[in-house]
Amino acid sequence: MDFRDQPDEAAFRGEVREFLDKELPERFRGIASGGMMMGGGEGGDMRSRFEELREWRKKLSDKGWIAPAWPKEYGGAGLGVMEQFIMNEEMAEARAPQVGGMGTSMIGPTLIIHGDEAQKKEHLGRILSGEVQWCQGFSEPGSGSDLASLQTRAVRDGDDYVINGQKIWTSLAHMAKNMILLARTDPDAPKHKGITYFIMDMKSPGINVRPLMNMAGSHEFNEVFLDNVRVPKENIIGEENRGWYAAMTTLDFERSAIGSAIGMKQTVESIIEYARDHDSDHTSALKVNPMVRYELTDRLLEVEIARMFSYRVVTLQNRGLIPNYEASLMKLYNTELNQRIARTGLRMLGMYGQLDRGSELAPNKGRNCYTFLRSVAYTIEGGTSEVQRNIVAQRGLGLPRD
Numbered sequence: 001m002d003f004r005d006q007p008d009e010a011a012f013r014g015e016v017r018e019f020l021d022k023e024l025p026e027r028f029r030g031i032a033s034g035g036m037m038m039g040g041g042e043g044g045d046m047r048s049r050f051e052e053l054r055e056w057r058k059k060l061s062d063k064g065w066i067a068p069a070w071p072k073e074y075g076g077a078g079l080g081v082m083e084q085f086i087m088n089e090e091m092a093e094a095r096a097p098q099v100g101g102m103g104t105s106m107i108g109p110t111l112i113i114h115g116d117e118a119q120k121k122e123h124l125g126r127i128l129s130g131e132v133q134w135c136q137g138f139s140e141p142g143s144g145s146d147l148a149s150l151q152t153r154a155v156r157d158g159d160d161y162v163i164n165g166q167k168i169w170t171s172l173a174h175m176a177k178n179m180i181l182l183a184r185t186d187p188d189a190p191k192h193k194g195i196t197y198f199i200m201d202m203k204s205p206g207i208n209v210r211p212l213m214n215m216a217g218s219h220e221f222n223e224v225f226l227d228n229v230r231v232p233k234e235n236i237i238g239e240e241n242r243g244w245y246a247a248m249t250t251l252d253f254e255r256s257a258i259g260s261a262i263g264m265k266q267t268v269e270s271i272i273e274y275a276r277d278h279d280s281d282h283t284s285a286l287k288v289n290p291m292v293r294y295e296l297t298d299r300l301l302e303v304e305i306a307r308m309f310s311y312r313v314v315t316l317q318n319r320g321l322i323p324n325y326e327a328s329l330m331k332l333y334n335t336e337l338n339q340r341i342a343r344t345g346l347r348m349l350g351m352y353g354q355l356d357r358g359s360e361l362a363p364n365k366g367r368n369c370y371t372f373l374r375s376v377a378y379t380i381e382g383g384t385s386e387v388q389r390n391i392v393a394q395r396g397l398g399l400p401r402d
């Protein structure tokens with residue numbers, strides 16, 4: 001790959017920078033976008049965060065830049081892979097907040113490929129405007145890594161399907177208007193072949209959402225119980241019993257959207273900045289534990305490796321190829337690196353790093369502690385590290401399955 005921008009790419013980069021200089025509201029500058037330590041993930045109230053971003057969302061939406069790679073007819077800017085990559089880089093460098101969420105990164109792109117015209121018309125515009133929040137009802141208590149074993153049943157009754165079962169770990173189900181849902185429509189077929197992919201209105205009678213608190217103390221995910229929920233047949237994405245294949249598209253989009261090398265670099269830099277600013281106080285572990293220096297150096301080098309992985313994936317996409325084990329490698333590396341960065345951030349603060357938000361004595365308002373606790377889930381959500389390693393082993397290295 002040529003690491004320099006081509007002339008048209010450089011011009012586009014200039015356009016994005018100019019837009020960010022002019023339009024990014026002052027109060028957002030310095031809030032890390034993909035960074036997870038010093039300001040990114042604070043576990044605050046998600047509803048008020050959403051309101052705060054409304055104005056910024058509008059500015060991006062006017063340029064078609066909420067989902068820049070979507071076709072113009074669906075509200076995107078019709079940009080190519082490299083332009084989208086450049087835009088993501090510049091947004092991350094400027095620490096501009098991301099506004100898309102799972103609607104623009106996973107659900108919209110799935111609908112563009114597998115949805116019918118009526119579904120695209122009804123949902124894509126609302127995803128971009130942020131009017132409608134979505135959630136993903138895939139995992140069940142007995143089906144996570146082995147997703148195809150899911151047991152939620154959908155039985156045809158007239159023009160509807162009647163759905164019974166339970167979903168778990170459903171992020172944002174408590175705020176969502178719609179769910180993308182996988183349910184078994186043919187229990188006699190081989191497990192991958194009897195699954196159908198639905199859009200379910202979360203206001204339908206028979207849905208009970210119960211909160212689950214994560215170990216960092218935030219309410220992000222939920223259990224969702226489905227008791228005779230009726231979903232119209234028009235809400236099938238793709239074809240009956242062929243939902244697995246469309247669901248794999250969703251998971252590919254989910255994995256390639258996880259982690260940003262630039263966000264991680266900013267996080268490491270913010271830890272370094274903290275170490276410099278707090279050189280002489282009790283919240284810096286550098287004096288008693290000089291090994292933290294080496295850790296920081298390692299983290300910075302690893303972030304550069306993460307950047308190379310992202311170049312590899314985007315280069316493949318730019319050549320019209322679909323990254324496969326390469327996307328798994330990137331998800332695996334980025335999420336494990338994010339955990340190492342969180343640990344280094346915590347160690348930098350010595351014993352005080354263990355104090356959480358709310359404690360007066362917590363350095364950096366307890367963000368490092370929160371980030372450390374939240375980081376445990378990075379290697380589980382979107383497919384566990386073990387599952388990603390299996391993919392790399394089988395598809396990348398050609399090793400046998402068992």
Ligand SMILES: Cc1cc2nc3c(=O)[nH]c(=O)nc-3n(C[C@H](O)[C@H](O)[C@H](O)COP(=O)(O)OP(=O)(O)OC[C@H]3O[C@@H](n4cnc5c(N)ncnc54)[C@H](O)[C@@H]3O)c2cc1C
Binds near residue numbers: 377380381386390
């Ligand atoms: C923060 C968070 C948010 C989430 N949000 C959502 C959401 O919005 N919607 C949704 O549908 N799901 C969501 N999930 C669920 C997530 O996709 C699953 O947790 C994940 O796929 C793992 O499934 P599981 O929890 O059932 O673990 P299991 O599949 O039971 O795995 C248990 C352990 O066994 C290992 N393992 C399993 N199979 C293999 C194998 N073949 N080889 C080697 N090791 C293996 C796993 O790696 C893991 O360590 C979320 C999870 C988290 C943590």
